[in-house]
Amino acid sequence: MGVKERRARQKKYLRQEILDAATELFVREGYENVSMRRIADKIEYSPTTIYIYFKDKADLLEQVCKETFARLVQKLSKIMEQPGEPVERLKRGLIAYIEFGLENPHQYRTTFMMPIPEGFDHEKYHQADSPGMQAFSFLTRGLTECIKAGKMRAMNVELAAQTLWAGIHGVTSLLITHTTFPWAGREKVIHFTVDTLVAGLAG
Amino acid sequence: MGVKERRARQKKYLRQEILDAATELFVREGYENVSMRRIADKIEYSPTTIYIYFKDKADLLEQVCKETFARLVQKLSKIMEQPGEPVERLKRGLIAYIEFGLENPHQYRTTFMMPIPEGFDHEKYHQADSPGMQAFSFLTRGLTECIKAGKMRAMNVELAAQTLWAGIHGVTSLLITHTTFPWAGREKVIHFTVDTLVAGLAG
DNA sequence: GAATAAGATTAACATTGTTAAGTAAATGAT
DNA sequence: ATCATTTACTTAACAATGTTAATCTTATTC
Numbered sequence: 433m434g435v436k437e438r439r440a441r442q443k444k445y446l447r448q449e450i451l452d453a454a455t456e457l458f459v460r461e462g463y464e465n466v467s468m469r470r471i472a473d474k475i476e477y478s479p480t481t482i483y484i485y486f487k488d489k490a491d492l493l494e495q496v497c498k499e500t501f502a503r504l505v506q507k508l509s510k511i512m513e514q515p516g517e518p519v520e521r522l523k524r525g526l527i528a529y530i531e532f533g534l535e536n537p538h539q540y541r542t543t544f545m546m547p548i549p550e551g552f553d554h555e556k557y558h559q560a561d562s563p564g565m566q567a568f569s570f571l572t573r574g575l576t577e578c579i580k581a582g583k584m585r586a587m588n589v590e591l592a593a594q595t596l597w598a599g600i601h602g603v604t605s606l607l608i609t610h611t612t613f614p615w616a617g618r619e620k621v622i623h624f625t626v627d628t629l630v631a632g633l634a635g
Numbered sequence: 636m637g638v639k640e641r642r643a644r645q646k647k648y649l650r651q652e653i654l655d656a657a658t659e660l661f662v663r664e665g666y667e668n669v670s671m672r673r674i675a676d677k678i679e680y681s682p683t684t685i686y687i688y689f690k691d692k693a694d695l696l697e698q699v700c701k702e703t704f705a706r707l708v709q710k711l712s713k714i715m716e717q718p719g720e721p722v723e724r725l726k727r728g729l730i731a732y733i734e735f736g737l738e739n740p741h742q743y744r745t746t747f748m749m750p751i752p753e754g755f756d757h758e759k760y761h762q763a764d765s766p767g768m769q770a771f772s773f774l775t776r777g778l779t780e781c782i783k784a785g786k787m788r789a790m791n792v793e794l795a796a797q798t799l800w801a802g803i804h805g806v807t808s809l810l811i812t813h814t815t816f817p818w819a820g821r822e823k824v825i826h827f828t829v830d831t832l833v834a835g836l837a838g
Numbered sequence: 839g840a841a842t843a844a845g846a847t848t849a850a851c852a853t854t855g856t857t858a859a860g861t862a863a864a865t866g867a868t
Numbered sequence: 869a870t871c872a873t874t875t876a877c878t879t880a881a882c883a884a885t886g887t888t889a890a891t892c893t894t895a896t897t898c
Contacts (some may be wrong), residue, residue, distance in 0.1 A: 602805025
């Protein structure tokens, strides 16, 4: 009676295959430049098959981003688990975030830079276990550690974390969007921004 | 023999009328949600007429944004001309930038948050007299004044300005995109970010 | 008044996301 | 084993999009 399970397995397999094809195309050419028909061609199914597994194109993208940001959370986890000076660790986390964004510009753009589609479930989106929120919680935790260790003054941690997020999101998104701007060197800008933010918070 | 001039005037008039219609629709509903046909309907011309005055939809948007950011430059000019303590003036400028972005979210998004279309004239885009670059130059000038007045340590002004831009762009774009995020108060976040950035630079 | 040029329109194309209807095969029930 | 049903998928089509080519209309020029 493993019939149902085999079917479920097959379904899951195709779903993942669609997801992989979509990921590759989205990453390479960007969401807007990839049509449902192109994705379908890639996996050699008809376009409408995708709609059996995903509600629509936006849903497909959402799932792609979910996968990507699970990887970010993992990356940040590893950094935050490491022992050592908490301010340095926080800085490493901030830089890791920025680098991740630059390595996955399309996913970063769609998750953090695109308008949240109307009729979207905001509750769900900002739930504590969503990848975005998990990533954000590294900031508050990192800051709290710094304060506890006496390396930073006491402050409104939530507010400070939001400012940190604004800062690192700012560099990331600008570097992604304005690739041809005469930057004073990508690495330089990244490190100077992180240093400035942390110095500003340390007070 | 004022015929040619009258014609030119009429052409200019219709061009502006298209621009105004497009602006209103873009601002109200966002670039992607406005079709060329809708714009044409609004001014009671056929859709193809727009193509006589503008290369394509992207060009139309570009002109709309140009107009908007001329206004930003004006706003920043006024602030920077005012006398007073240079650090406070710089802060006021930063906050004005953020507020302008929040007041014109669609234009801000399309100018600073959207991928620069391929085959775009980067030379032209990052020319010194483009509105974006003019706005940016307020940062370097503001910083230089602070250093000259001995209120800030000597530093790589270009690099510091880019970090400032990253910071204020970060808050602006995040507040635009993630309206439902549990912010610790918009005003609070804005001011705390500006204060943190400036404090970090002052050193 | 005829020729010419400019301005605006009609019709159409290719492409998009998406849905409704239909088909074929695997599964379940009798 | 046969019939009915569910499942997986496809074909065909729709409505909307940006954009172009061809055409018509109107105004200017000679």
